[in-house]
Amino acid sequence: xxxxxxxxxxxxxxxxxxxxxxxxxxxxxxxxxxxxxxxxxxxxxxxxxxxxxxxxxxxxxxxxxxxxxxxxxxxxxxxxxxxxxxxxxxxxxxxxxxxxxxxxxxxxxxxxxxxxxxxxxxxxxxxxxxxxxxxxxxxxxxxxxxxxxxxxxxxxxxxxxxxxxxxxxxxxxxxxxxxxxxxxxxxxxxxxxxxxxxxxxxxxxxxxxxxxxxxxxxxxxxxxxxxxxxxxxxxxxxxxxxxxxxxxxxxxxxxxxxxxxxxxxxxxxxxxxxxxxxxxxxxxxxxxxxxxxxxxxxxxxxxxxxxxxxxxxxxxxxxxxxxxxxxxxxxxxxxxxxxxxxxxxxxxxxxxxxxxxxxxxxxxxxxxxxxxxxxxxxxxxxxxxxxxx
Amino acid sequence: xxxxxxxxxxxxxxxxxxxxxxxxxxxxxxxxxxxxxxxxxxxxxxxxxxxxxxxxxxxxxxxxxxxxxxxxxxxxxxxxxxxxxxxxxxxxxxxxx
Numbered sequence: 001x002x003x004x005x006x007x008x009x010x011x012x013x014x015x016x017x018x019x020x021x022x023x024x025x026x027x028x029x030x031x032x033x034x035x036x037x038x039x040x041x042x043x044x045x046x047x048x049x050x051x052x053x054x055x056x057x058x059x060x061x062x063x064x065x066x067x068x069x070x071x072x073x074x075x076x077x078x079x080x081x082x083x084x085x086x087x088x089x090x091x092x093x094x095x096x097x098x099x100x101x102x103x104x105x106x107x108x109x110x111x112x113x114x115x116x117x118x119x120x121x122x123x124x125x126x127x128x129x130x131x132x133x134x135x136x137x138x139x140x141x142x143x144x145x146x147x148x149x150x151x152x153x154x155x156x157x158x159x160x161x162x163x164x165x166x167x168x169x170x171x172x173x174x175x176x177x178x179x180x181x182x183x184x185x186x187x188x189x190x191x192x193x194x195x196x197x198x199x200x201x202x203x204x205x206x207x208x209x210x211x212x213x214x215x216x217x218x219x220x221x222x223x224x225x226x227x228x229x230x231x232x233x234x235x236x237x238x239x240x241x242x243x244x245x246x247x248x249x250x251x252x253x254x255x256x257x258x259x260x261x262x263x264x265x266x267x268x269x270x271x272x273x274x275x276x277x278x279x280x281x282x283x284x285x286x287x288x289x290x291x292x293x294x295x296x297x298x299x300x301x302x303x304x305x306x307x308x309x310x311x312x313x314x315x316x317x318x319x320x321x322x323x324x325x326x327x328x329x330x331x332x333x334x335x336x337x338x339x340x341x342x343x344x345x346x347x348x349x350x351x352x353x354x355x356x357x358x359x360x361x362x363x364x365x366x367x368x369x370x371x372x373x374x375x376x377x378x379x380x381x382x383x384x385x386x387x388x389x
Numbered sequence: 390x391x392x393x394x395x396x397x398x399x400x401x402x403x404x405x406x407x408x409x410x411x412x413x414x415x416x417x418x419x420x421x422x423x424x425x426x427x428x429x430x431x432x433x434x435x436x437x438x439x440x441x442x443x444x445x446x447x448x449x450x451x452x453x454x455x456x457x458x459x460x461x462x463x464x465x466x467x468x469x470x471x472x473x474x475x476x477x478x479x480x481x482x483x484x485x486x
Contacts, residue, residue, distance in 0.1 A: 159404055159437040162454070163394060192480045193456060222481045229481030230473075242404075242438040244451075244471065245478035248458035327436070344406050 005364040006140035011103025014074035015147040022076035027052030029084035041128040059386030066269040069296025071099030077135035078105040146180030151299035152256040155287035158241020158307025162252020164324025165305035171353030173258035189285035193247030210265040214282040269296035288381030313371035395419040397455030408436040431468040
């Protein structure tokens with residue numbers, strides 16, 4: 001088994017698998033400036049979103065934590081935080097201050113302070129050029145697999161997901177943990193019905209209780225709407241693909257978790273601990289919000305398994321898509337990396353799982369995903385826990 | 390012959406590999422068992438969907454992966470398509486509170 005990859009060691013001990021200049025929008029009114037710079041300067045990644053202001057405190061704290069987590073992400077070698085004027089409790093200066101603790105170069109551009117959107121674009125463009133020249137002499141170094149944080153997620157699931165692709169992801173998750181690495185799973189909605197598995201897998205009863213509390217809170221918030229979850233979950237494409245209930249979808253989704261103990265549970269976009277093993281994060285089933293939470297915790301690479309095919313990818317956490325559905329591979333190969341549908345013709349799990357692991361390691365070592373080559377950024381979305389006010 | 394997977398020996402549903410037509414015989418591979426179990430489909434089954442591996446009475450649990458994935462909302466005979474028309478979730482039924 002390969003026990004290493006080649007990455008960019010960061011001052012805080014994390015290891016990146018890319019060395020990008022991140023253009024991090026602090027608020028929706030800086031999004032266009034971020035995007036202009038990203039179109040102009042190579043090796044930049046824009047993170048844009050509709051949040052950052054008029055949010056109640058816990059919700060704003062979640063947005064802030066998510067943005068800081070992305071600034072600290074090891075795939076960003078340097079960061080420019082771009083702000084519109086002055087937010088309350090989520091300023092670019094505050095975000096940059098937290099990112100700077102990770103020891104990487106961080107700059108702030110403020111549209112009003114820097115003379116308007118055109119002037120701010122010019123300033124951020126110059127900074128992005130200079131930061132690129134500053135970081136791009138760094139060489140990849142041999143890093144143990146124990147430095148890998150592997151995110152697992154799935155979407156547009158169908159019956160093949162639980163039988164093929166998610167099982168392959170679980171097989172890879174086990175290998176990463178055996179090498180001393182960490183795995184992050186999420187999607188609380190897709191744990192409904194899997195409570196007994198969680199109790200059996202959690203390292204301590206306290207960890208199990210914490211995850212069961214995530215599930216209970218999610219279920220309570222859905223029940224509070226006074227409607228049947230059916231109509232929202234399973235989704236239309238899930239049902240078309242043969243999944244009948246949220247429980248069936250969940251039990252198939254949890255195949256991604258592999259077989260190793262759950263060593264910890266964290267809230268949305270919270271950092272995970274140092275212990276090797278499976279970490280479970282509270283998040284909705286919504287793909288973009290879920291993978292964004294996992295990225296904020298520092299996963300360098302993610303497997304996203306799908307039944308119907310997908311275009312999802314996270315801008316910073318490199319996202320590899322796979323399917324076990326041959327028709328979906330034929331239809332959606334342009335935005336997917338691995339086909340494991342031959343498992344239905346008898347290919348053993350170890351063989352298909354190895355194929356996935358080889359692709360993940362190649363991606364860690366620099367192979368572009370199709371999304372990277374296409375410069376697609378379809379998967380950044382911050383979860384909300386309160387209303388806009 | 391058509392193949393189907395019974396993922397756990399406790400399951401009362403099987404997953405068809407590909408699509409199947411009414412009257413077709415299906416060799417069901419049951420996890421942990423050497424010999425397949427043969428079931429005749431009593432309705433058309435879309436690609437990769439489930440069918441009943443045993444008769445399932447209305448109200449009783451539907452079991453897949455060895456765990457409950459919902460309950461039958463109608464009597465389901467062996468070999469019949471199992472999906473949203475005849476099983477329902479036990480979770481998050483805000484419509485019933």
